Amino acid sequence: MGKQITEMLKGTLEGIVLAILAGRSAYGYEITAWLRDQGFSDIAEGTVYALLIRIERRGLVDVEKVPSEKGPPRKVYSLNAQGQEYLEEFWRTWSFLAERLDKLREGGNRP
Amino acid sequence: MGKQITEMLKGTLEGIVLAILAGRSAYGYEITAWLRDQGFSDIAEGTVYALLIRIERRGLVDVEKVPSEKGPPRKVYSLNAQGQEYLEEFWRTWSFLAERLDKLREGGNRP
DNA sequence: GGCTCTACTCAGCTTGACTAGGTACCGGTA
DNA sequence: TACCGGTACCTAGTCAAGCTGAGTAGAGCC
Numbered sequence: 001m002g003k004q005i006t007e008m009l010k011g012t013l014e015g016i017v018l019a020i021l022a023g024r025s026a027y028g029y030e031i032t033a034w035l036r037d038q039g040f041s042d043i044a045e046g047t048v049y050a051l052l053i054r055i056e057r058r059g060l061v062d063v064e065k066v067p068s069e070k071g072p073p074r075k076v077y078s079l080n081a082q083g084q085e086y087l088e089e090f091w092r093t094w095s096f097l098a099e100r101l102d103k104l105r106e107g108g109n110r111p
Numbered sequence: 112m113g114k115q116i117t118e119m120l121k122g123t124l125e126g127i128v129l130a131i132l133a134g135r136s137a138y139g140y141e142i143t144a145w146l147r148d149q150g151f152s153d154i155a156e157g158t159v160y161a162l163l164i165r166i167e168r169r170g171l172v173d174v175e176k177v178p179s180e181k182g183p184p185r186k187v188y189s190l191n192a193q194g195q196e197y198l199e200e201f202w203r204t205w206s207f208l209a210e211r212l213d214k215l216r217e218g219g220n221r222p
Numbered sequence: 223g224g225c226t227c228t229a230c231t232c233a234g235c236t237t238g239a240c241t242a243g244g245t246a247c248c249g250g251t252a
Numbered sequence: 253t254a255c256c257g258g259t260a261c262c263t264a265g266t267c268a269a270g271c272t273g274a275g276t277a278g279a280g281c282c
Contacts, residue, residue, distance in 0.1 A: 004122060004204040007237065010269050011118025012208065019215040029229050038211055047270050049230060054269085070279050071228035091216060093115040097123065098209055100149055104130040105202060118268070121238050140260050158239050160262065165238085182247050182259035 005042075013043070015090040017051055018079060021061060022087055025078035028052055052077060060086050116153075124154070126201040128162055129190060132172060133198055136189035139163055163188060171197050 020031060032048045052075070055061050060083035064076045079087065131142060143159045163186070166172050171194035178184045190198065 002200060002204065003237095004126075004201055005208070006270060007122025007125075008204060008208055010121040010238080011115060012212070013270075014118075015115075016212065016215060019212075023218065027229080032229095039207065040211075042271090044271055044273095045229090046231080046272080046274095050232090050270080053231090068228070068278085072230065072276090072278055074229070089113060090115055093113065093119060094212060096150065097116070097119055098212075100151075101123070101127065101130075101205060101209075104127060107134065114268095117239060121269080124239075138260080153240090155240055155242095156260095157241080157243090157262080160260095161239080164262085179247085179260070181249075183245090183261065184247095185260070 005040075009040075009043070012094070013047070014051060014055065015087065015094060017048070018055065018060065018083055018087045018090065021077055021079040022084065025064075025076050027066075027074040027076045029074070055083070058086075059083075116151075120151075120154070123205070124158070125162060125166065126198065126205060128159070129166065129171065129194055129198045129201065132188055132190040133195065136175075136187050138177075138185040138187045140185070166194070169197075170194075 016035075017031060020026060020034065026034075028049050029045075031052075032043070032045050035043050035048070052061075056063055056077070060080065061077045062080050064078075065073050066076050067073045127146075128142060131137060131145065137145075139156075139160050142163075143154065143156050146154050146159070163172075167174055167188070171191065172188045173191050175187045175189075176184050177187050
């Protein structure tokens with residue numbers, strides 16, 4: 001994957017992580033691993049942690065510290081009501097964009 | 112439209128403009144007006160011009176100065192071979208992202 | 223002790239959209 | 253003549269967010 005994905009992820013990665021947390025709660029390392037598994041192979045670990053801290057500060061998620069069998073304690077994140085609302089807004093914005101892109105791709109560009 | 116679109120446009124606006132230019136050549140003012148018309152109501156004029164200069168510097172477009180009946184001469188941009196290639200790469204990246212987002216939206220999130 | 227896997231954190235860099243202006247040409251009107 | 257309003261382009265500075273490249277630490281294994 002080239003450099004285009006890096007810029008495209010700005011704004012969408014946040015939505016992706018929130019969408020993951022809408023399914024079930026998770027912690028940073030787990031999310032990073034899952035993203036890598038899904039083909040987002042060059043997402044840096046630091047990026048995910050920074051994002052998590054950001055959405056925590058914005059009050060979109062709740063955090064709980066859970067001891068791990070192996071390694072340091074995990075910070076488990078779960079989506080709260082405000083986060084749910086924000087995620088819905090994200091999907092609306094995404095749909096808007098995706099719709100227009102699809103039209104453009106099919107040659108509907110009549111500027 | 113909220114602030115989410117601003118971040119989401121990073122990386123995609125470039126593709127959008129290139130896709131427009133794949134349809135036919137156009138100039139900045141025209142592209143801005145068309146984007147506004149399509150619902151991208153808060154895209155700043157300056158953003159489009161900056162983007163056009165950027166893709167010109169990268170050699171993705173050819174430029175021709177055409178006199179206008181009203182106002183200063185237009186800088187008409189058209190996609191060249193390199194731009195076409197870059198656009199195809201953009202569509203591949205976009206598809207990758209859109210596919211994963213769609214899955215996530217339908218609850219396919221199993222981290 | 224050294225290695226690997228787990229798990230989180232941080233400083234500094236880069237990209238790209240936004241803000242908030244500015245320049246300049248033209249036609250119409252008071 | 254003077255001054256708008258529409259057309260058309262450009263620029264300096266700000267901010268958000270992902271990346272780089274580190275660092276810290278605990279647990280288990282050889």
